Amino acid sequence: MPNTAAAPLTIAVLGAAGRMGSTVCEAVENAADLVLGPRLDVGDDVATLAGSGASVAVDFTVPSATEANVHALIDAGLHAVVGTTGWTEESLGRVRSHLAEDGRGLGVLIAPNFALSAVLAMRFAAQAARYFESAEVIELHHPNKVDAPSGTAVHTARAIAAARAEAGLAAGPDATETSLDGARGAVVDGVHVHAVRLRGLVAHEEVLFGNPGEQLTIRTDSFERSSFMPGVLLAARAVPEHPGLTVGLDGYLDLG
Ligand SMILES: NC(=O)C1=CN([C@@H]2O[C@H](COP(=O)(O)OP(=O)(O)OC[C@H]3O[C@@H](n4cnc5c(N)ncnc54)[C@H](O)[C@@H]3O)[C@@H](O)[C@H]2O)C=CC1
Ligand SMILES: O=C(O)C1=N[C@H](C(=O)O)C[C@H](O)C1
Numbered sequence: 466m467p468n469t470a471a472a473p474l475t476i477a478v479l480g481a482a483g484r485m486g487s488t489v490c491e492a493v494e495n496a497a498d499l500v501l502g503p504r505l506d507v508g509d510d511v512a513t514l515a516g517s518g519a520s521v522a523v524d525f526t527v528p529s530a531t532e533a534n535v536h537a538l539i540d541a542g543l544h545a546v547v548g549t550t551g552w553t554e555e556s557l558g559r560v561r562s563h564l565a566e567d568g569r570g571l572g573v574l575i576a577p578n579f580a581l582s583a584v585l586a587m588r589f590a591a592q593a594a595r596y597f598e599s600a601e602v603i604e605l606h607h608p609n610k611v612d613a614p615s616g617t618a619v620h621t622a623r624a625i626a627a628a629r630a631e632a633g634l635a636a637g638p639d640a641t642e643t644s645l646d647g648a649r650g651a652v653v654d655g656v657h658v659h660a661v662r663l664r665g666l667v668a669h670e671e672v673l674f675g676n677p678g679e680q681l682t683i684r685t686d687s688f689e690r691s692s693f694m695p696g697v698l699l700a701a702r703a704v705p706e707h708p709g710l711t712v713g714l715d716g717y718l719d720l721g
Contacts, residue, residue, distance in 0.1 A: 475502040476701050477519035477543065479534055482506040484609075485525035485548060485690060492694040493523075499701065511537035521701050524549055528612055532556045539563050539571055544704040546697065547575040550616030552712075561710045570708040574717065577616035579696030583670065584714050586685040587621050590672040593681055594628035597674035599637040601650070605661040605669040613660040617670055619653050620713070625672070626654035 476493045480486035481504030493501045502519035505511065507526075511534055514522060521544045524534050528551025536559075538545045552575055560573055578584060594600055602625070604618040614622075636655055650659035668687040673680065687693065696714050703717050711717065 473498055473500045474521055474702065474705075475500040475517075475519045477502040477505065477514050477517065477522040479505045479511070479522055479524040480526035480549070483525055485693065486523075488690045488694065489523050489525060489697055492691075492698060493701070496698055499698070512541055514538070514543055515541040519543060521546065521704055523547075523697060523701060527551075532559070535560055535573060535575075536563055539567050539573070542569065542571070544571050545573045546700040546704055547573065548577075548579055548693070548697065550577065550612050550619075552616070557710065557712060564709055572704040572707040572709065572711070574700050574704050574707065574711045574714070576696070576700065576712070576714040577620040578668075579693040579700065579714055580668070580685065580687045581696060582685040582692070583617055583668075583687065584696070584718070585720075586670060586672065586683050587617070587624060587713075588715060588720055589683050590621050591624040591628050593672075593674055593683070594625040595632035595634065597676050597681065598634075599673070599675035600625050600629070600656055601637075601673050602653075602656060602658045603661065603671045603673070604658065605663060605666050605671075607666050607668070608662040608664055610662065613662070614651055614653070614658045615660065615668070615670070617668075618658045618660070621670065621672060622653035622656035622658050626656050629655075 476499055478486050478490050481490055490501055490504055493499045503517050522538050524531055524547045526549050531549035535545050564571060602618045602622050604615040650657045670685050672683040
């Protein structure tokens, strides 16, 4: 929903020189109800955003910087929309505590993926997980990506594992006795996750579920970074209305 409040929201962007950050700047500039505020990149001080007129900041930086950025944004009194990967239960917990101590009703959204197809794929995977003996995740990305597996794949695997545990499922069948290191991928909460890096790709994920004689494949493809922009803008408009920490864009959507 566009922001119809009297004053347009001013949006600061962290990681503004990057692939996602520059795309976000362009999307904000093209949104009639939003104003593009300060564009920060490496070396810039987040504290300068206090009093800059920006009320929301969007962070697409690097896993090693994003947590410090979010704490600095809270201190500066800004709501935050974060797409950067690398979050753990511990770092999320620290943000939750900081927001509670701050007490100003600021909102922070941390989402592993803003593309609607990916948000739905994660939701469908969580729903399907209880019905299948086997589940594995394959993520496929551009070769400039610095982290593996992707944040989306980790989030997907954790959701699958939680649904399997709730349903009382045993570990998936796997007779592997010998293998080269890495051949079976990374293991996230008991779910195998495989990462492909290939020139020409942007962001893709397949979730494979298997039962005797049948397979379900859930696949999401982002062919362009524009696919993330409707979700990012939706989040930037909505975050002031959602105090506290929300993890995942589905927290702002009515997916039933
Ligand atoms: N949630 C989502 O929908 C999506 C998330 N991502 C994630 O967003 C992050 C960024 O991805 P890309 O834009 O492809 O990376 P990129 O490498 O193109 O851009 C990162 C930018 O952050 C800057 N930067 C590094 N440290 C900084 C700091 N301390 N303060 C401010 N800026 C800093 C870099 O100079 C660079 O300009 C990654 O973690 C990626 O996985 C990417 C696409 C979609
Ligand atoms: O680095 C990327 O490009 C992406 N990163 C996010 C992730 O790690 O899940 C989201 C999307 O897959 C693109």
